[in-house]
Amino acid sequence: MSSPRFYSCVLCSSRPKVRDRRPLTGSKNKGLRKFLQQRFLIESSKIFSTGSVICNKCRLRCSREIHAAAGDSQKDFAKQNRIPDTDLDTEYIPSTKKAKKIPKSPPSITLPIPSVEGSHSQCAVCKRRGPKLVVVPKNARYNLFLEKLIVLPIGARCCPGHLSENLFHAHAAEQISQSRTTSDFNRSDLMELITEIREIAVRGSEKRIDFDSVKSLSDSDILTLTGITKKNLDELCSEVGGSLRDSSTRSVRTCIGIFLTKLKTGMPNKILCTLFNLGRDSIRRAIASARKYLSQHFVPSHLGFGHISREDIISSHTRPIAQSLFGEGKFPAILVADGTYIYIQKSLQFKFQRKCYSLHKHRPLVKPMVFVSTTGYILSMIGPYFSDGKNSDAQIMKHIIGNDIEDFKQWIYEDDVLIVDRGFRDSVELLDELGVRTEMPSFIQRGESQLPVEESNTTRLVTKIRWIVESVNGRIKQWKYLDRVLPNSQIPYIADYVKIVCALMNKYWPEINTKDSEKEDQLGYKMLYLSKQQNVLHERIKSEGLDKRSCKWEKNHCLFCA
Numbered sequence: 001m002s003s004p005r006f007y008s009c010v011l012c013s014s015r016p017k018v019r020d021r022r023p024l025t026g027s028k029n030k031g032l033r034k035f036l037q038q039r040f041l042i043e044s045s046k047i048f049s050t051g052s053v054i055c056n057k058c059r060l061r062c063s064r065e066i067h068a069a070a071g072d073s074q075k076d077f078a079k080q081n082r083i084p085d086t087d088l089d090t091e092y093i094p095s096t097k098k099a100k101k102i103p104k105s106p107p108s109i110t111l112p113i114p115s116v117e118g119s120h121s122q123c124a125v126c127k128r129r130g131p132k133l134v135v136v137p138k139n140a141r142y143n144l145f146l147e148k149l150i151v152l153p154i155g156a157r158c159c160p161g162h163l164s165e166n167l168f169h170a171h172a173a174e175q176i177s178q179s180r181t182t183s184d185f186n187r188s189d190l191m192e193l194i195t196e197i198r199e200i201a202v203r204g205s206e207k208r209i210d211f212d213s214v215k216s217l218s219d220s221d222i223l224t225l226t227g228i229t230k231k232n233l234d235e236l237c238s239e240v241g242g243s244l245r246d247s248s249t250r251s252v253r254t255c256i257g258i259f260l261t262k263l264k265t266g267m268p269n270k271i272l273c274t275l276f277n278l279g280r281d282s283i284r285r286a287i288a289s290a291r292k293y294l295s296q297h298f299v300p301s302h303l304g305f306g307h308i309s310r311e312d313i314i315s316s317h318t319r320p321i322a323q324s325l326f327g328e329g330k331f332p333a334i335l336v337a338d339g340t341y342i343y344i345q346k347s348l349q350f351k352f353q354r355k356c357y358s359l360h361k362h363r364p365l366v367k368p369m370v371f372v373s374t375t376g377y378i379l380s381m382i383g384p385y386f387s388d389g390k391n392s393d394a395q396i397m398k399h400i401i402g403n404d405i406e407d408f409k410q411w412i413y414e415d416d417v418l419i420v421d422r423g424f425r426d427s428v429e430l431l432d433e434l435g436v437r438t439e440m441p442s443f444i445q446r447g448e449s450q451l452p453v454e455e456s457n458t459t460r461l462v463t464k465i466r467w468i469v470e471s472v473n474g475r476i477k478q479w480k481y482l483d484r485v486l487p488n489s490q491i492p493y494i495a496d497y498v499k500i501v502c503a504l505m506n507k508y509w510p511e512i513n514t515k516d517s518e519k520e521d522q523l524g525y526k527m528l529y530l531s532k533q534q535n536v537l538h539e540r541i542k543s544e545g546l547d548k549r550s551c552k553w554e555k556n557h558c559l560f561c562a
Contacts, residue, residue: 009055010042011062016055024052032059035066109185114149114178118156125162125172133157137166142196144168150176151183164238165252209275211257226260227479232508233257236298244293250278250286258283259290263501266480294503295496302503305371305380305406310413317373319513322465324524326417326439334374334417337424338469339367339393340476342384342494343485358387366491368498369396372472374465376512378502380406384494394426401430412436419466439465453538457531464527471512476501 008015010024024033024047032054036042039062046052054062122129124136140163141152162172185193209225210216211233222230237253244252258276261267267275269283276283301307310333322334343365347353356364366384373379382405385391397420400408412418414435421440428438439462442455451459477483479501486494540546 011058020056113183115151115183118153139166227264255286258286299503305411317377319374321520321524322374332416336419336469340473355386393423397427453535
């Protein structure tokens with residue numbers, strides 16, 4: 001019994017199956033035999049033998065090269081080589097046993113669109129050569145085409161530093177310049193470009209607010225919606241982008257934009273669903289993800305006693321007038337502390353409802369404690385705390401010192417100044433034990449109708465510095481979500497919301513008070529001098545008893561009416 005015969009491809013030496021085997025004999029394959037003999041120097045005896053075959057993959061590759069050299073049309077190429085229309089866009093590489101399919105057709109369309117020459121060894125932006133280059137993502141190529149009408153070929157490389165979130169940086173996009181006035185397309189590339197532009201147009205028409213599009217929102221629109229500028233939003237997204245990932249429905253930039261829009265405008269989720277064209281569950285997940293990653297990766301760097309040193313507060317965030325009034329030439333750290341209110345819904349749990357009910361405001365709320373510098377820079381936000389009688393400002397301060405929250409005892413030094421209101425009176429002794437000097441408005445003693453002159457002047461000095469914390473509390477309430485009644489489901493996340501807002505204001509908002517140091521020094525010394533002077537008018541009223549003299553008012557009669 002004779003052994004079976006194996007038919008090997010004359011070009012790649014593989015053993016194709018019967019359906020992939022093409023004979024080289026016959027008059028129709030005369031051009032193919034000639035091409036194999038001239039191009040690959042295959043022996044004529046091997047080509048013209050009776051059992052010589054070529055695999056379908058090698059045959060298609062050779063036929064395309066013959067077609068490209070002859071300049072035939074697509075239809076002539078298909079008719080001549082008996083190739084179906086569906087195979088025209090497929091290139092076969094017979095270098096391995098399992099060849100890959102690459103959707104590609106010969107570049108046969110030339111359009112007057114500027115293009116950039118792409119290379120695997122050279123950056124398309126800065127023209128630097130190096131091994132550490134990455135393939136330019138599809139989104140970056142399409143975005144470059146939409147913005148500058150420049151075509152970047154598939155497979156072009158660039159430095160990783162030129163990309164951010166699969167897009168070119170603004171500076172990198174400006175560096176890219178055209179090297180050719182025309183662009184060569186094949187059918188696949190042209191259809192892909194048209195399809196992608198259509199998808200971008202459809203997405204743009206579907207979204208009412210689009211943070212991903214460069215030209216969709218102006219700088220003033222972004223500032224109105226998010227409370228920060230467009231440049232600040234880019235910086236914030238890049239800072240959190242390493243941990244927060246894109247999803248199938250929204251990008252990192254959209255996620256941060258939704259969260260900041262929620263905080264700044266206070267709009268309910270139903271309206272956000274309409275504005276961003278997303279489902280309610282997608283809006284909830286975006287808000288939760290942004291809150292989580294901002295709390296973990298952004299807030300610790302811009303809020304808390306550990307994020308800034310005491311020396312930086314003294315040198316960069318202390319007003320000269322505060323040092324003139326309370327520094328006594330020692331240049332201590334001067335802080336202002338006060339509590340603010342976040343209103344919440346009435347709870348169905350009776351114990352929690354009693355602890356959150358404020359007899360001062362006659363409504364349920366929680367109290368975060370805010371520590372600020374004399375320029376309005378927020379050092380820390382601790383809390384929130386309950387608002388019942390057991391959680392006054394003094395009790396909250398005792399809790400912070402007793403538990404050494406955020407290493408408060410290690411941060412503050414002896415002879416430092418803490419400016420507070422009268423609600424901290426019960427914690428003054430504990431602060432004195434730490435060596436902290438407390439400045440607060442004076443109290444009217446029993447039996448007196450008004451403060452003495454010296455205490456009145458001292459109170460005015462305290463008020464001159466303490467107003468800054470009230471202004472900071474008002475700034476926090478400019479984020480409308482915190483100025484409204486929060487639902488009970490959001491009570492566990494109030495601390496995250498307030499801390500994120502405070503960190504954003506520290507990072508991107510200017511400080512409230514940064515006046516000229518020389519004028520403030522002069523004003524401070526003048527106030528100190530005047531505070532030690534006697535009130536001449538008050539002394540005259542007391543000495544002459546003008547405050548005790550009774551007067552009888554009579555109606556003056558007009559002379560003309562008599």
